[in-house]
Ligand code: ZN
């Protein structure tokens with residue numbers, strides 16, 4: 001096979017949108033000033049992309065997995081593993097991972113609403129008084145460290161703090177299942193629940209999980225961080241409540257799946273974690289904050305540099321998703337104009353024969369403030385690409401492009417084909 005070409009996949013996080021009345025019925029992408037993206041659309045071939053399937057709102061994790069050629073319905077069992085990856089924990093296939101809250105519970109019977117069906121073996125039940133422990137912002141690192149490394153029935157429990165009251169828990173041991181019910185009652189004033197295993201392999205997981213939660217109450221209640229919070233009259237972070245169990249999947253390394261290596265130049269921990277998990281080179285761009293103030297040109301420079309080393313680079317700009325969640329059209333327009341400057345810098349820096357693909361991982365319409373299953377515009381740009389009649393980059397314009405409607409599972413095949421990295425199927 002001839003030498004493999006280079007490709008860069010630029011993802012505007014949450015890029016897609018719906019018509020906005022105050023923008024005269026345009027989407028933020030259609031209303032934004034995007035000379036560089038428009039040039040790419042004009043010179044390229046356009047289409048609409050469903051990252052997972054039409055009408056399915058992807059998370060950033062399942063969206064990226066789908067675009068990278070991993071079928072989310074096969075590999076994704078819950079947010080836990082990706083939450084843990086996102087905060088920089090080392091996750092291994094077979095780990096059972098949870099998202100957690102540091103919460104406040106009481107064991108004073110007077111505060112129990114009724115004889116509670118609570119965590120077994122604790123005498124009086126524990127009732128949640130504040131699921132977020134007063135949105136605790138300091139001391140969670142120390143609290144996590146006090147629980148990290150606990151071994152229960154041969155299972156190692158790994159804990160790491162995230163932002164505010166959030167944390168992640170990994171259970172690592174032989175033959176653990178992830179089909180367990182939550183310990184977290186998801187509501188203040190309710191008793192802490194006893195987790196149940198819903199299949200043979202998950203019964204041990206539930207046992208370990210219940211014992212871990214009991215121990216967390218014991219260890220955290222006695223922790224100096226909480227002694228100080230008592231003094232200050234703040235709610236104690238005296239328990240760790242796991243939820244959202246997921247089994248860390250066995251994923252084929254990216255280079256085995258596609259035949260070439262990848263670098264990720266991305267801002268959010270979640271996508272970095274996915275990159276590390278599939279064996280990509282993960283690059284930190286200086287000045288990339290993941291916020292509205294991020295240095296998009298620094299991202300472009302880091303991506304162009306990474307493309308010198310690797311055949312394929314994924315670059316994600318987080319900001320458009322934030323504007324969408326904020327339900328703020330003018331903010332999302334500014335974020336999209338950042339994406340445009342990033343694209344312009346890429347056009348300037350990457351070799352002319354490189355393939356540039358621009359799309360998003362899901363839509364985050366400002367009218368909704370959350371992810372939806374609307375398809376995204378996608379454009380392919382490079383010397384091998386057939387130019388179509390589309391003149392601007394936008395949701396509606398892309399719909400009349402030559403690529404038609406694509407599924408996320410087609411994307412890497414299309415990219416690899418343009419790169420000359422696809423072997424013939426048949427004689
Ligand atoms: Zn996203």
Ligand code: ZN
Pocket residue numbers: 014060321325364371
């Ligand atoms: Zn989002």
